[in-house]
Amino acid sequence: MLDVKNIKKDFPIFKNHENDKKPLIYLDNAATTFKPKSVIDATSRYYLEDGANAHRGDYDLAYHVDKEVEKCRAHLASFLNCFSREIVFTSGTSMSMNLVAYGYGIKFLKEGDEILLTEAEHASNVLPWFKVSETTKAKINYIPLDEEGRCTPEALRKVITKNTKVVSIAQVTNVLGFKIDIKEMAKIAHEYGAILVCDAAQSAPHMKIDVKDLDCDFLCLSAHKMLGPTGIGALYGKFDLLKKMDPFMMGGGDNARFDMCGNVAYLEPPAKFEAGTMNIAAIYGFDEALTYLENIGLENIENHEKELRNYAINKLKELDNVIIYNEKADAGIITLNVKGVFPQDEASYLNSKGICVRSGEHCAKLLKDRLKTVGTIRVSLYLYNDKSDVDALYEALKNGGNFLDAFFN
Amino acid sequence: MLSLTNEMKREIIMEHYNSPNNKVEDITKISNFENFRKIRMDSDSCIDDITIYLDIENDVIKNAYFSGVACAISTASTDILCDMVKNKSEKDALYIISQYENMLYEKEYDSEVLEELNAFSETHKQAARIKCATLGAFGISKILNGENDE
Numbered sequence: 187m188l189d190v191k192n193i194k195k196d197f198p199i200f201k202n203h204e205n206d207k208k209p210l211i212y213l214d215n216a217a218t219t220f221k222p223k224s225v226i227d228a229t230s231r232y233y234l235e236d237g238a239n240a241h242r243g244d245y246d247l248a249y250h251v252d253k254e255v256e257k258c259r260a261h262l263a264s265f266l267n268c269f270s271r272e273i274v275f276t277s278g279t280s281m282s283m284n285l286v287a288y289g290y291g292i293k294f295l296k297e298g299d300e301i302l303l304t305e306a307e308h309a310s311n312v313l314p315w316f317k318v319s320e321t322t323k324a325k326i327n328y329i330p331l332d333e334e335g336r337c338t339p340e341a342l343r344k345v346i347t348k349n350t351k352v353v354s355i356a357q358v359t360n361v362l363g364f365k366i367d368i369k370e371m372a373k374i375a376h377e378y379g380a381i382l383v384c385d386a387a388q389s390a391p392h393m394k395i396d397v398k399d400l401d402c403d404f405l406c407l408s409a410h411k412m413l414g415p416t417g418i419g420a421l422y423g424k425f426d427l428l429k430k431m432d433p434f435m436m437g438g439g440d441n442a443r444f445d446m447c448g449n450v451a452y453l454e455p456p457a458k459f460e461a462g463t464m465n466i467a468a469i470y471g472f473d474e475a476l477t478y479l480e481n482i483g484l485e486n487i488e489n490h491e492k493e494l495r496n497y498a499i500n501k502l503k504e505l506d507n508v509i510i511y512n513e514k515a516d517a518g519i520i521t522l523n524v525k526g527v528f529p530q531d532e533a534s535y536l537n538s539k540g541i542c543v544r545s546g547e548h549c550a551k552l553l554k555d556r557l558k559t560v561g562t563i564r565v566s567l568y569l570y571n572d573k574s575d576v577d578a579l580y581e582a583l584k585n586g587g588n589f590l591d592a593f594f595n
Numbered sequence: 596m597l598s599l600t601n602e603m604k605r606e607i608i609m610e611h612y613n614s615p616n617n618k619v620e621d622i623t624k625i626s627n628f629e630n631f632r633k634i635r636m637d638s639d640s641c642i643d644d645i646t647i648y649l650d651i652e653n654d655v656i657k658n659a660y661f662s663g664v665a666c667a668i669s670t671a672s673t674d675i676l677c678d679m680v681k682n683k684s685e686k687d688a689l690y691i692i693s694q695y696e697n698m699l700y701e702k703e704y705d706s707e708v709l710e711e712l713n714a715f716s717e718t719h720k721q722a723a724r725i726k727c728a729t730l731g732a733f734g735i736s737k738i739l740n741g742e743n744d745e
């Protein structure tokens with residue numbers, strides 16, 4: 187397992203809450219993650235030292251900012267194993283998905299075409315496709331999940347047809363935490379002439395991704411879920427696809443020239459998609475977040491989470507009052523309920539013990555028909571969690587039926 | 596009114612959560628439902644999703660019901676409010692709600708009129724629950740202020 191005591195020292199938020207009345211046990215990493223000091227410092231460094239806009243290279247400071255932005259782009263490209271020109275900065279996964287849906291989906295899909303999703307997708311990988319469907323009359327269908335809620339290549343093979351143009355799925359689903367075999371899915375999609383869009387919001391922070399090996403056509407991620415700042419993320423796209431797709435935001439920085447007769451010459455990707463001033467400070471921080479993850483090693487992170495998850499599952503299974511919905515899942519996500527207690531009541535009880543978890547539908551609204559519950563509690567682990575966090579959760583859940591204790595203490 | 600101990604408050608909440616008096620599965624089973632005014636309150640930050648129905652005649656609330664799913668705090672507070680606004684004038688009902696909100700937001704309030712709603716006097720200690728405790732109250736006051744879902 188990782189040396190969590192030392193890792194925690196890199197995250198100032200833990201120290202800043204050391205003297206609180208209750209401990210800070212953060213188990214909501216699927217929502218967002220804490221930031222190491224190196225990331226926070228890099229973000230400040232932009233404001234403290236560099237300060238200029240990007241793409242405005244007439245003076246030293248501006249030139250330096252451009253270099254930093256391109257350094258982060260190259261870093262992310264090597265992190266994912268692709269070319270820099272295939273990395274578009276966005277505000278995060280949601281914007282990346284919308285960019286694919288508008289820039290590719292609306293441009294190329296038409297009536298009779300089909301988009302394949304699953305019931306386990308996050309709203310950000312569903313609603314943009316609803317819009318594509320509404321605009322182009324292409325149909326949305328769902329790849330059936332197996333009994334446990336997993337999406338398999340065999341299931342895709344059963345439903346895919348010549349009309350399928352887009353298959354868009356999460357590599358790790360945010361409610362159940364199953365890891366999907368994207369490489370095999372992409373292969374099947376390509377056999378039928380469809381593209382594969384991969385939502386990597388919940389996978390990129392926790393496992394090594396090689397987009398060339400996966401052979402996905404697009405991949406979306408958010409920095410804030412991988413120790414980076416909020417408000418920055420990326421879209422990876424195969425260069426020929428990026429070239430032919432449209433920007434969905436137009437403006438300064440994305441065109442070479444235009445005239446008032448409506449003629450525009452757009453820049454090449456990725457600049458074509460990066461109109462307007464970006465979140466430059468966050469790009470500085472994102473670069474450091476990648477460095478931090480690489481220094482620890484994604485494989486080590488994945489193994490740490492796996493071990494911690496096993497420990498948690500074995501321990502929580504001892505509790506008769508706890509229902510676990512995804513015992514067999516792969517990622518560090520555990521979805522559960524305390525019998526007879528509404529998830530939100532349980533989550534506020536856990537909050538009174540200093541334990542941060544998410545209650546609710548976790549945006550996968552379509553899934554609730556499958557789990558047969560209106561909501562769940564989601565526990566999600568990361569590299570700064572250890573067995574003591576799981577032990578605290580265990581102790582709290584043991585008494586979880588008395589959830590109103592929180593209300594009267 | 597007697598001051599309530601925490602134990603009594605807890606019992607009131609659990610009682611109204613576990614066996615609410617005014618919760619219905621299917622409003623169409625209630626006679627005259629076509630004439631009820633209703634509003635759907637689905638919270639943007641949680642899974643609470645309830646619909647409140649008021650049967651109002653000549654400015655008097657004849658009956659109050661709700662349906663849907665919600666946490667203990669939302670369910671119990673909505674159920675108690677439904678009990679309390681029955682057979683009250685719109686004006687009196689709005690007064691109760693205003694005093695209830697004053698209590699939740701730690702302002703001066705008239706605890707006499709709140710009856711069982713006094714069980715929620717500790718809500719401010721778990722500020723995230725204020726939203727739950729006010730879901731039903733907001734719904735009822737919206738209806739009384741003229742809103743009505745189709």
Ligand SMILES: Cc1ncc(COP(=O)(O)O)c(C=O)c1O
Pocket residue numbers: 216217277278279280281308310311356358359360385387388408
């Ligand atoms: C699977 C998945 N996709 C997309 C998103 C949206 O990410 P963001 O809010 O950073 O755009 C999330 C975030 O919760 C997610 O878990």
